[in-house]
Amino acid sequence: xxxxxxxxxxxxxxxGGAAAVVGGGTAAALAVRDGDPEVRPVAVAPVGAETVPFHxxxxxxxxxxxxxxxAVFLGLDLNPGSGPAEVGRLMRLLSDxxxxxxxxxxPLAAEDQELAVLPSRLTVTFGFGAGLFDAIGRAGDCPxxxxxLPAFPADRLDPRxxxxxxxxxxxxxxxxxxxxxxxxxxxxxxxxxxxRWVQRGFNPARGPEPAAVTPRNLFGQRDGTANPASGSxxxxxxxxxxxGPSWFVGGxxxxxxxxxxxxxxxxxxGRVGKEMALARRLDTGAPVTGGGEFDEVDPRVVDExxxxxxxxxxxxxxxxxxxxxxxxxxxxxxYDDGPTPDGAPDAGQLFAAYQADAATAFVPVxxxxxxxxxxxxxxxxxxxxxxxxxxxxxxxxxxxRALLGT
Amino acid sequence: xxxxxxxxxxxxxxxGGAAAVVGGGTAAALAVRDGDPEVRPVAVAPVGAETVPFHxxxxxxxxxxxxxxxAVFLGLDLNPGSGPAEVGRLMRLLSDxxxxxxxxxxPLAAEDQELAVLPSRLTVTFGFGAGLFDAIGRAGDCPxxxxxLPAFPADRLDPRxxxxxxxxxxxxxxxxxxxxxxxxxxxxxxxxxxxRWVQRGFNPARGPEPAAVTPRNLFGQRDGTANPASGSxxxxxxxxxxxGPSWFVGGxxxxxxxxxxxxxxxxxxGRVGKEMALARRLDTGAPVTGGGEFDEVDPRVVDExxxxxxxxxxxxxxxxxxxxxxxxxxxxxxYDDGPTPDGAPDAGQLFAAYQADAATAFVPVxxxxxxxxxxxxxxxxxxxxxxxxxxxxxxxxxxxRALLGT
Numbered sequence: 065x066x067x068x069x070x071x072x073x074x075x076x077x078x079x080g081g082a083a084a085v086v087g088g089g090t091a092a093a094l095a096v097r098d099g100d101p102e103v104r105p106v107a108v109a110p111v112g113a114e115t116v117p118f119h120x121x122x123x124x125x126x127x128x129x130x131x132x133x134x135a136v137f138l139g140l141d142l143n144p145g146s147g148p149a150e151v152g153r154l155m156r157l158l159s160d161x162x163x164x165x166x167x168x169x170x171p172l173a174a175e176d177q178e179l180a181v182l183p184s185r186l187t188v189t190f191g192f193g194a195g196l197f198d199a200i201g202r203a204g205d206c207p208x209x210x211x212x213l214p215a216f217p218a219d220r221l222d223p224r225x226x227x228x229x230x231x232x233x234x235x236x237x238x239x240x241x242x243x244x245x246x247x248x249x250x251x252x253x254x255x256x257x258x259x260r261w262v263q264r265g266f267n268p269a270r271g272p273e274p275a276a277v278t279p280r281n282l283f284g285q286r287d288g289t290a291n292p293a294s295g296s297x298x299x300x301x302x303x304x305x306x307x308g309p310s311w312f313v314g315g316x317x318x319x320x321x322x323x324x325x326x327x328x329x330x331x332x333x334g335r336v337g338k339e340m341a342l343a344r345r346l347d348t349g350a351p352v353t354g355g356g357e358f359d360e361v362d363p364r365v366v367d368e369x370x371x372x373x374x375x376x377x378x379x380x381x382x383x384x385x386x387x388x389x390x391x392x393x394x395x396x397x398x399y400d401d402g403p404t405p406d407g408a409p410d411a412g413q414l415f416a417a418y419q420a421d422a423a424t425a426f427v428p429v430x431x432x433x434x435x436x437x438x439x440x441x442x443x444x445x446x447x448x449x450x451x452x453x454x455x456x457x458x459x460x461x462x463x464x465r466a467l468l469g470t
Numbered sequence: 471x472x473x474x475x476x477x478x479x480x481x482x483x484x485x486g487g488a489a490a491v492v493g494g495g496t497a498a499a500l501a502v503r504d505g506d507p508e509v510r511p512v513a514v515a516p517v518g519a520e521t522v523p524f525h526x527x528x529x530x531x532x533x534x535x536x537x538x539x540x541a542v543f544l545g546l547d548l549n550p551g552s553g554p555a556e557v558g559r560l561m562r563l564l565s566d567x568x569x570x571x572x573x574x575x576x577p578l579a580a581e582d583q584e585l586a587v588l589p590s591r592l593t594v595t596f597g598f599g600a601g602l603f604d605a606i607g608r609a610g611d612c613p614x615x616x617x618x619l620p621a622f623p624a625d626r627l628d629p630r631x632x633x634x635x636x637x638x639x640x641x642x643x644x645x646x647x648x649x650x651x652x653x654x655x656x657x658x659x660x661x662x663x664x665x666r667w668v669q670r671g672f673n674p675a676r677g678p679e680p681a682a683v684t685p686r687n688l689f690g691q692r693d694g695t696a697n698p699a700s701g702s703x704x705x706x707x708x709x710x711x712x713x714g715p716s717w718f719v720g721g722x723x724x725x726x727x728x729x730x731x732x733x734x735x736x737x738x739x740g741r742v743g744k745e746m747a748l749a750r751r752l753d754t755g756a757p758v759t760g761g762g763e764f765d766e767v768d769p770r771v772v773d774e775x776x777x778x779x780x781x782x783x784x785x786x787x788x789x790x791x792x793x794x795x796x797x798x799x800x801x802x803x804x805y806d807d808g809p810t811p812d813g814a815p816d817a818g819q820l821f822a823a824y825q826a827d828a829a830t831a832f833v834p835v836x837x838x839x840x841x842x843x844x845x846x847x848x849x850x851x852x853x854x855x856x857x858x859x860x861x862x863x864x865x866x867x868x869x870x871r872a873l874l875g876t
Contacts, residue, residue, distance in 0.1 A: 111678050112674075112677070112678025112679050133675065134645075134675075138809075175741050176737070176744075176752055178686060178690035178691075178752050178753060179688070179690045184675065237678065238678045239539075239540075239672040239674075240675075240685075240686060240804065243688060243804065244688070246806075247808070247815050247817070251734060251813065254814075257813070258811055258812060259811050262808070262809065267646070268518075268588075268644055269539065269540075269590065269644040269646075269676065269677070270675065271517045271644075271675075271677045272518025272519075272588050273518050273588060282646075282649060282650070284582050284585045327653060331580060334581070335581050338582075346582060347584060398645075398646065400649040400652075400653075402653070402668070403652070403653070403656045403665050403668065405664055405665050406665070407659065407665055408660075
C-alpha cells in the first residue's frame, strides 16, 4: 500500500465494525412481516472497503451475488498475428492487474492508490471468444455453441454489439473505482488488442433497497427471481463445467445478449396486460396465480370463469427451465444510451447468462422464447456474443494458463 | 398511488425508522478521531425513500448536497416556431412531472409506479438558454454571459457538447429511478423539442464512503473542498440571484463545461509533480503546505531551501476566488464514455458551476486558468453551455412562469 495505507486500513476496520453494529440494529428494526414480502432484514454500511477474492477455483463476478450495481462489458479483439505467446503475456498481465485492483491496490505500474483503495466489491471476469481459440491454434477446442449461436427468428443483431475475441466483465458497486479499473486494464491490453465494443450496465444502487430484494429492470419488473442462490448446489450444477478438459473444468459459458426494450409502448400497455404477459405481478414479483415472489407460476390455475389465468405464451412459462440442463444464472444489467436526437429511448438489458453448457441451456430456452413469448412485443435482441469462461486461477497463476499451455 | 401504495408506504416508514436507529448506532461507532480526518460520523440506511422537495424559493438540484451519485444533463432545442405559449405548456407539463417524480410518484399519464417509488433524492433542475429567450420574444432579457461565454485560449469546443435552448439536469443516488425520470421527462418534451446532447455523469456511489467526505474525481483528487456549505450564507450569496428582475431573483446561472482529462499522462506524471500542480495532497486533499483538507493553501510557505512550496501556476492558486463575487458552487460529475476503439480514455469531468452572475464568477476565474494553470497539461474544455436557472416555483405553479408571462 501507499503512504496512506495505515489510515485507510484503520478506516476499513472501523467500517467493518460499524457494519456489524448496523446489521444488528436494522435486523431488529426491519424484521420480516407476514404479508409484506418486500421487507427483509437489512445490513447497511459504507461498502467501499469490501473486496471479492480474485484467486480461486472459479473466476469472480459470476457467483458474486447480488450482482454489483455497475458493470462494464468490454469486447476486445486480438491484434492480427497474435499467437499463444502474446495471449499468454496478455492474460498474465491482466490477471495480475485484476488481482491487485480487486484487493484495493493499483496495478503494478501505477503510483497512485487513491482510486483503487475502495473497490466496492470490484470483480474482473475474463472470457475467451472463438477468435482467441483460433489465434492460439486451438480452434477445435472452442465449443461450437460459443463459436456460433444459432440464429433466432426475431434477432436483429448489429455487428457493433456482437462478437469479440476476449471479454472483460468488470463490476463494482461504485462507478469511480470501476472507471479506474476499466481504464487501467484497457491500458495494459491496448498494445495487443483493439476495443470492439463497450457496453455499460447498471442495477439499482446498493443502498436504496435492502440487498435481499430482487432488482428491478427498466420494465419495472423484479428480474432474477428464479436464479439459483449464491453458493447453492443448484448454482454449482447450472453454472460450472464439471465434465470436460482440465482447462475448462470449473469454468463456465457466458452468453451476452443486448436486448432493446420498447419502453414507450410497454408503458402504455395496460397493467393487467403486462402482468398477464409476465405471469407475475409488477409490484411484488409474485405469480398472478397467487403466492409470494419465490413461488412458481402455476399454469393450471383458472379464474372464476374457468379461463386459464396464465397464457401459454406468458414469459415465465416459456422461459422456465424444463430440465436441470436448461438452468442458467442470469446476471443481467440495464443499459440506457438514450434518448436519441428525436427523443426516443435507447435502453434495455444486457442479458448476461452463465451456464455450464449454452447448447443445453440458453439455446433451447431462447429457442422457445423466439418462437413464442408475449414479451417479444417489447424486446428485440440487437447484440450477441458468447465466451468460454476459463476456471479461476491460483495466486501466482493467470486465467487461461492451462489452455494456453505456456 | 397504485394498489401497492400501502405496502410501499409502510416500507418507506420502516426504512425511515431504520435510518434513525442506524444513524445513532453508527455515529457512536464512528466518532471523529483526532489525526484521522477521513473518519467521520456516518449515517447509513437504505436511501431509496429519501425525497427532495420540488417546490420552493429555489430550484432543487443546486443546494442539494452532497450531489447525488448520478446525473444526466440534457440539452434540448425547441422546435422551430415555438413561442411563449408553447414554452409555457412545456414548462407546465415538465414541472408537474418533476414534482411527481421527485416525490416518488410516476407522471400523471403513467399507470405503473414501480420505478418511481424509490427516487433516492431525485432532483430535476431546469435552465433556459439564449435560444429560449429568443423564442419567447425576450432576447434582450438573456444575460450576455449566458448568450455567449467568452472564448478562452485553450478551448477546443465541439458543437456536439455545446449550447441548447433548455437544460434538464436530473440527478439521483440510484441510476434506475434516474433512467425512468429522464425517459418520462423526455417523452413529455418530445413533441416540442429535439435532443441536442445528453451527458451522463457520476460521483462516488452513496455508501462506499461516509457522506461527509469530499468526492474524488478521475484524477484521484478530492474535488469540491472549497465549496460553500449547504444552506450557508456564503452559498446563498454566491449562488442565488438577489438583485434583478423578479423572474430571476432566487434563480442562478449554470455554466456547464465538458472537460476532457488526459488520464494516461496524468497517471504517469510523478506523484510529487501532481501534488505540486494541485498544491494539495492526493490522499487527504490537504494543502501541501500543511494543515487539513479544509485549510487553505498558503502560497507564501517556503521549503527548507527557501523555495516556494506552491507554484504561482498551481491550480488552487489560480482557481481560488479572489473576491466574493468570484465564488461559485461547483457541482461537477465525472464522465467516462471510453475507451475509444484504439483503447484510449474518453473521460473527464462535467464541470457544473452555479453562481449568481457568471460574468463576475466563472468568466474571470476561467480566464485566469486558461491563461496559466499547470492542470492545462491534462485538461481540455471540449463542451460549453450556459443557462439561466429560474427561481423555484410554488405548488400549482411552474418553473419560468414569471418570465413566460402566461
